[in-house]
Amino acid sequence: MGGAHRAVTGLRVALLLLIGAPVGLGAGLTALAALGWQPGLGGDLSLAGFAQALALPGIGRSLWLTLLTGLGATLIALALSVPLSGWLIGRAGAARVLAPLLAVPHAALALGLAFLLAPSGWIARLLAMPLGWSVPPAWPLPGDPWGGALIVGLVLKEVPFLLLVTLAAAAPRDIAAEMAVGRSLGYAPGRVWARLIWPQLYPALRLPLFITLSFALSVVDMALILGPSHPPTLVVQILRLLMAPDLALRVPASALALVLLGLIAGVVALWIGAERGVASLGRHMVRAGRRGRAWPGCAAAGAALGAGLPLLALAGLALWSVAGRWTFPQLWPEGPSLARWGRVDWSVLGTTLGLGVVVTALALALAVAVLEAEDRARRPLRIGALIVLPLLLPQIGFLQGLTSGFLVLGLPPGPGAVIWAELLFVFPYVLLALAGPWRALDPAHLRAAAGLGAGPWRVLGRIKLPLLQRPLMAAAAIGFAVSAAQYLAVLLPGAGRVAVLATEAVTLSSGADRRLAAVYGLLLALLPLLGFAAALVVPDWQARDRRGAGDGA
Amino acid sequence: MRLLLAALLLGASPALADWSDTLAEARGQTVYWHAWGGDPRTNDFIAWASTQTEARYGVTIEQVKLTDTAEAVARVLAEQAAGQDTGGAVDLIWINGPNFLAMKEAGLLHGPFVADLPNARFVDLGPDAPASVDFTVPVEGYESPWRLAKFVFAHDAARAPEVPATMAGFVDWAAAHPGRMTHPNPANFMGASFLKQALVELAPDPAVLAQPVTDAAFAAQTAPLWAWYDALRPNLWRQGTAFPENESVQAQLLADGEVDVAMFFDPAAPAALIEQGILPDTVRVFTPEAGSIGNISFVAIPFNAAHRAGAEVVADFLLDPATQAHMQDVTVLGSYSVLDPARLDADAQALFDALPSAPALPALADLGPTLPEPHASWMTRLTAEWAARTAP
Numbered sequence: 001m002g003g004a005h006r007a008v009t010g011l012r013v014a015l016l017l018l019i020g021a022p023v024g025l026g027a028g029l030t031a032l033a034a035l036g037w038q039p040g041l042g043g044d045l046s047l048a049g050f051a052q053a054l055a056l057p058g059i060g061r062s063l064w065l066t067l068l069t070g071l072g073a074t075l076i077a078l079a080l081s082v083p084l085s086g087w088l089i090g091r092a093g094a095a096r097v098l099a100p101l102l103a104v105p106h107a108a109l110a111l112g113l114a115f116l117l118a119p120s121g122w123i124a125r126l127l128a129m130p131l132g133w134s135v136p137p138a139w140p141l142p143g144d145p146w147g148g149a150l151i152v153g154l155v156l157k158e159v160p161f162l163l164l165v166t167l168a169a170a171a172p173r174d175i176a177a178e179m180a181v182g183r184s185l186g187y188a189p190g191r192v193w194a195r196l197i198w199p200q201l202y203p204a205l206r207l208p209l210f211i212t213l214s215f216a217l218s219v220v221d222m223a224l225i226l227g228p229s230h231p232p233t234l235v236v237q238i239l240r241l242l243m244a245p246d247l248a249l250r251v252p253a254s255a256l257a258l259v260l261l262g263l264i265a266g267v268v269a270l271w272i273g274a275e276r277g278v279a280s281l282g283r284h285m286v287r288a289g290r291r292g293r294a295w296p297g298c299a300a301a302g303a304a305l306g307a308g309l310p311l312l313a314l315a316g317l318a319l320w321s322v323a324g325r326w327t328f329p330q331l332w333p334e335g336p337s338l339a340r341w342g343r344v345d346w347s348v349l350g351t352t353l354g355l356g357v358v359v360t361a362l363a364l365a366l367a368v369a370v371l372e373a374e375d376r377a378r379r380p381l382r383i384g385a386l387i388v389l390p391l392l393l394p395q396i397g398f399l400q401g402l403t404s405g406f407l408v409l410g411l412p413p414g415p416g417a418v419i420w421a422e423l424l425f426v427f428p429y430v431l432l433a434l435a436g437p438w439r440a441l442d443p444a445h446l447r448a449a450a451g452l453g454a455g456p457w458r459v460l461g462r463i464k465l466p467l468l469q470r471p472l473m474a475a476a477a478i479g480f481a482v483s484a485a486q487y488l489a490v491l492l493p494g495a496g497r498v499a500v501l502a503t504e505a506v507t508l509s510s511g512a513d514r515r516l517a518a519v520y521g522l523l524l525a526l527l528p529l530l531g532f533a534a535a536l537v538v539p540d541w542q543a544r545d546r547r548g549a550g551d552g553a
Numbered sequence: 554m555r556l557l558l559a560a561l562l563l564g565a566s567p568a569l570a571d572w573s574d575t576l577a578e579a580r581g582q583t584v585y586w587h588a589w590g591g592d593p594r595t596n597d598f599i600a601w602a603s604t605q606t607e608a609r610y611g612v613t614i615e616q617v618k619l620t621d622t623a624e625a626v627a628r629v630l631a632e633q634a635a636g637q638d639t640g641g642a643v644d645l646i647w648i649n650g651p652n653f654l655a656m657k658e659a660g661l662l663h664g665p666f667v668a669d670l671p672n673a674r675f676v677d678l679g680p681d682a683p684a685s686v687d688f689t690v691p692v693e694g695y696e697s698p699w700r701l702a703k704f705v706f707a708h709d710a711a712r713a714p715e716v717p718a719t720m721a722g723f724v725d726w727a728a729a730h731p732g733r734m735t736h737p738n739p740a741n742f743m744g745a746s747f748l749k750q751a752l753v754e755l756a757p758d759p760a761v762l763a764q765p766v767t768d769a770a771f772a773a774q775t776a777p778l779w780a781w782y783d784a785l786r787p788n789l790w791r792q793g794t795a796f797p798e799n800e801s802v803q804a805q806l807l808a809d810g811e812v813d814v815a816m817f818f819d820p821a822a823p824a825a826l827i828e829q830g831i832l833p834d835t836v837r838v839f840t841p842e843a844g845s846i847g848n849i850s851f852v853a854i855p856f857n858a859a860h861r862a863g864a865e866v867v868a869d870f871l872l873d874p875a876t877q878a879h880m881q882d883v884t885v886l887g888s889y890s891v892l893d894p895a896r897l898d899a900d901a902q903a904l905f906d907a908l909p910s911a912p913a914l915p916a917l918a919d920l921g922p923t924l925p926e927p928h929a930s931w932m933t934r935l936t937a938e939w940a941a942r943t944a945p
Contacts, residue, residue: 041634057944120809135712135810138732140791145945229738230795231944240740244623246655247630325830328810337830343593345600407635413628413642495628495642496587496617507620511591512801512808512831 004376011373012381015366019424020386026402027393033254033401039408041247053252053259058231063263066234069147069227070217071267073154078209080155080302081162086193087299088163089175095167097307100532102160103477104310105485107502108525110153110225111509111517112313115320117141117149120328122316128329136328142226150227152309154216159306161212162205168436169204170197190299191292199282211391213271214264218394221487221502225509234260238396242492250400257397264394314525320518340515345499349523352484352500355415356527359422360479363430364472370431371438372460387431390424399492406493413495421489422482430479437471438464470539477535481528501527572671575862580611582863586852587625588647590618591801594825598886601879606870612863617643621741622652629661629855641857645864648696648853650688650742654929656853657695663854665694666865672872673697675901677893683849684891688929689763696851697868700880701889702818703847703923704750704840705915707804711835713813718842720754724781727788733813735790735797735806739939743800747816748935750846752778753924762927766934775935779942786943794945808832818848821887824914828884838915844922849891878904883911 029039034050036043053059088094115121119136127133142149175197182192223233231237234256241253320326324335374381399421406417441464449463465472487502494503501524508517584606590596596616603614619625625646632641648656656662667673676684676698684698685691708716713733717726727734737744753759756774764770786793790812797803800817807815808831815836817823826832852871854864870876874897877890890905897905 038634057940061945118809119811138791140795143795145794228795229798243621243627247627247634325833327808327833339830343597404631404635407631407637412637412640496619496624497585497642499618504618507590507618508593510620510798510802511593512804512826513593513829514805514808514831516593 004373008373008377008381011369012383015370015383015386018366018420019390019427022402022405022420022424023389023393023398025405026398026400029401029405030254030257030398031401033250033404034258036251038247038250039404043251049251049255050259053255056237056252059237059256062231062234062237063259065147065228065231066217066260066263067267069150069154069223069233070213070219072147073151073158073216074209074213076151077155077158077162077212080159080306081166082194082198083190083299084159084303084306085163085166085170086190086198087303088167089170089193095164096536098160098164098167099474099478100529101307101310102157102164103481103528103532104157104314104525105221105481105502105528106153106157106219107221107225107485107487107505107509108317108521109157109310109313110222111505111521112310112317112525113149113153113156114142114225114509115316115514115518116309116313117152122312122331125329125331129331133329143229145228145230147228147233150219150223150233153222153226154219156306156310157222158212158216162208165205165208166198166201169201173197173201186291188292191290195282195286199279207388210268210271211388213267214392214394217264217267218260218396220396221506224506234263235394235396239488242396242400254400257394257400260394261397314522317518317522317525320515321522323515323518337515340513340519343516344519344523345504348499348501348504348520349527351415351498352502352524352527355418355422355490355498355500356480356483356531359419359426359483360430360476362419362423363427363479364434364476366427367431367434367475368465371435372456372464376456387428391428395425395488399488403492403495413493414497415494417493418490418498421493422486425486425489426479426482429482430475433475433478434468434471437468441467469542470535473535473539477528477531480531484524484528484531571669575669575865576610578862579860579866582611582860583613583615584644584860584863584867585615585617585642586645586647586864586867587617587619587622587628587643588645589620589622590616591620591799594829594886598880601885602867602870602876605876606867609870610866612866614867622646622648626652626656626661629656629857630659632855632857633659633661638857640859641855642859643855644858644860645867646853646855647699647850649702649848649851650926651929651932653687653696653851653853654690656855657690661856662695663856663858663861664696666854666868667692667694667697670697670865670869670872672869672874675872675874675892675896677896682893683847683923687851688848688926688932690929692851696853697872698849698891699852699868699871700819700850700886701847701891702850703820703889703920704746704845705817705820705823705838705920706840707807707815707817707823707832707836707838709807709810709813709833709835710837711833712810716814716839720751720841721781724784724788727785730813731788732790732792734788735793735803735812735814736816737799737803738796739936741799743803743816743818744796745932745936746818746846748778748782748939749927749932750841751781752927752931752935753846754841754843755781762931763925765928766930771931771934771938775938779938782939782942793943804832807836819888820915820917820920821881821883821889824883824911825887827913828911834913837913838920840921842921844924845920846926847923848926874901875904878908881905882908883914884909887914889917 035045036049037045116123118141119139124136178197179192182196183189218235220235220239223236227233238253238256241249321340322336323333324337326333370381411417445463446459449459487506490498490500490503501520505520505524508520588599599614599616606612606614625643629643678685717723736747739745739748755777756762761770761774797806803815804826806812820838823832823836823838827834827836852868854861858864874892877892880886880888881890
């Protein structure tokens with residue numbers, strides 16, 4: 001027992017150093033930089049950076065745009081997720097469709113969506129023929145000054161995430177029975193879900209919602225591709241200042257990062273305040289007792305649009321990647337031409353793959369260590385805040401500080417720094433994905449093994465891990481997808497020396513060759529999907545193998 | 554015996570001996586060349602250069618693709634701030650203008666090194682030569698030229714056959730073709746160049762632009778520019794409320810048919826983009842009748858570069874007449890050579906004479922005079938003033 005306690009303590013310290021310390025160091029150095037002090041440069045502490053930041057041209061509109069796109073996208077996604085999750089709940093295999101949809105990195109989806117929505121995109125080309133357009137229409141997409149394209153992109157990514165967490169929250173309940181009770185009271189099925197069942201799931205959705213909110217308010221790659229540019233959202237403005245040659249501009253950049261942090265905290269506080277109002281309104285509506293009518297087509301149409309638009313965006317990427325000349329208003333390109341595929345720097349794919357494998361392996365090992373330590377100590381490790389912190393804080397609020405902190409500590413920008421930075425975001429998802437199945441392991445198996453004299457290591461190696469092969473693979477696929485999607489966690493700690501598909505795709509999105517950008521975007525989209533496919537296929541294949549061996553014996 | 558002779562010969566020429574030391578030191582090094590990565594053909598050219606330098610000198614080039622050169626400057630500044638005086642991440646930077654000024658003023662550059670490069674003998678390094686002045690800032694051997702830049706417009710001659718003859722003429726042109734013209738965001742080098750091109754034409758006294766900017770000079774010289782811009786802006790693409798991020802995005806807009814005009818700092822860029830199937834083959838180059846601003850792109854080596862010798866070898870390779878001729882080939886890069894034709898021997902000249910031509914490729918002589926860039930301080934002020942004037 002004492003050994004187990006020591007191990008738990010050691011693990012907590014290790015996690016604190018691995019996950020907590022970098023976030024704390026990065027956030028601390030960002031705060032100091034906001035006040036005018038930078039490592040190596042020094043400087044006097046003052047609030048001048050905030051004054052300078054808030055005097056930037058268009059900064060007020062940047063703040064407003066950030067609020068509009070971040071809060072707007074999350075509210076729309078939440079509103080869509082309620083009926084959609086109700087529609088999905090009875091459908092087997094829904095999660096199998098959602099997970100790959102969720103796995104498509106933001107940058108890839110944004111690129112595909114930009115191609116689709118642009119005045120010369122597929123939608124406009126479809127309309128051009130009947131409407132007789134010879135030049136593209138003058139609609140301001142993507143990059144519209146109201147952030148509409150960015151909101152669409154964010155919603156498409158957030159809805160699958162919210163659906164997955166809703167389904168996960170509903171999993172332990174007997175939804176069919178609850179539905180039957182609700183319907184016997186005369187409610188339409190949609191109302192039973194939205195007014196009776198979903199509100200009971202909501203407490204489990206709060207944290208994922210706050211993570212979604214924070215992400216939407218601080219998203220970088222998608223905002224660079226789909227968002228407004230003049231002025232841009234706050235986080236793009238911060239990135240521009242960080243990348244400027246004048247090092248003094250890091251002070252207002254860091255100040256803006258703190259402003260962003262304050263904005264996120266304010267929005268979350270507002271949200272918590274609004275929850276009470278909405279809840280009492282909901283109770284009032286339930287008491288009013290209107291039963292509603294069934295609208296069977298609506299949710300299906302919404303689901304088709306939600307899944308169809310990303311698929312169309314990816315199809316557009318695929319087509320552009322092999323397109324020859326493709327002038328407006330032709331619906332199809334000349335070609336096919338494989339010229340751009342010949343220009344791909346395959347080492348970028350290798351780097352993305354390599355980083356993903358290393359980070360995922362580290363995250364899996366850590367997650368298994370945490371869960372096993374909890375089993376042995378028979379108590380939870382209480383590391384919730386540590387895990388959630390990197391997901392709740394805006395990345396730009398601590399990654400720049402972390403990069404300069406790494407440099408001072410002797411870890412130069414490069415693959416090592418990127419691996420560590422990515423681990424901060426990959427580990428929480430891997431742990432969350434693995435924790436449920438791990439804790440759901442039938443204790444009878446474990447007791448039986450222990451009864452036969454197996455030590456804890458043998459139980460872990462021979463019983464737990466083999467039984468958990470599928471969840472382990474699924475967690476690995478999620479971790480890999482999170483790694484492949486990282487943009488800022490590569491750009492800043494990698495200092496441009498580490499090129500991955502996400503950074504290349506974003507860079508090429510501001511180049512003249514849409515076809516090459518499409519090639520990288522497509523590769524970026526496909527890589528995590530291959531990870532998910534492997535997670536589905538490998539355990540089946542191994543199970544068949546094992547059965548084969550058993551038959552022979 | 555032969556070794557002794559070689560040693561004697563080398564000893565007679567200290568510069569050459571130094572260079573052989575540089576070559577020896579460079580062998581086996583990987584040079585991290587931080588270069589804007591938005592142009593795939595430039596990226597391909599750098600990859601080609603790497604195969605050449607590896608075969609010849611055992612030096613490989615790793616291009617660090619930037620979205621903005623300022624990223625590399627920021628990196629070196631951060632290293633200096635952290636006290637990292639050796640082993641820096643950046644070995645070579647594609648640089649010019651304000652970024653060069655910023656690095657030179659902050660003492661972030663290695664040099665002077667250009668005169669020591671053997672191939673520098675093909676370059677006119679006289680005090681007033683284009684390769685000696687970067688945005689009116691004396692180069693003083695702290696950066697080595699590698700490609701020629703001259704501001705040009707491109708238009709789709711099929712959709713918009715008529716083009717303005719002067720910068721002032723763009724106001725009427727845009728009024729007649731609303732929404733069909735734009736310029737990159739002046740936060741980007743290319744967008745700022747558009748404003749400078751207009752400033753050089755519209756300023757009451759262009760000579761003042763060669764001096765560092767003052768408040769009074771800025772107010773006096775830019776007043777006609779802002780009047781012109783205020784008249785132009787409502788008829789720009791998206792009513793002048795959004796701007797393409799850089800010239801590549803604008804080229805994509807031209808290819809998509811969203812606008813009729815693009816601009817480049819490379820007269821051969823449209824021909825190259827046609828060649829790749831990106832721009833329609835009806836695109837042609839034009840410049841204002843009074844001429845257009847021009848400058849030379851350079852490479853510089855940070856003071857703390859980890860692979861300084863390798864970086865010098867790459868800078869020298871870029872000045873090789875064979876490299877410059879390869880670069881000028883429109884099927885490769887199509888950038889005009891920075892070498893002085895008068896200094897080339899017959900063999901080197903023949904390399905240039907043998908290059909292919911293209912309908913959209915203008916002869917250098919057709920592009921009009923090259924106007925001097927304003928002092929780099931003007932660009933910073935122009936960009937800031939534009940941002941303040943156009944902020945919603």
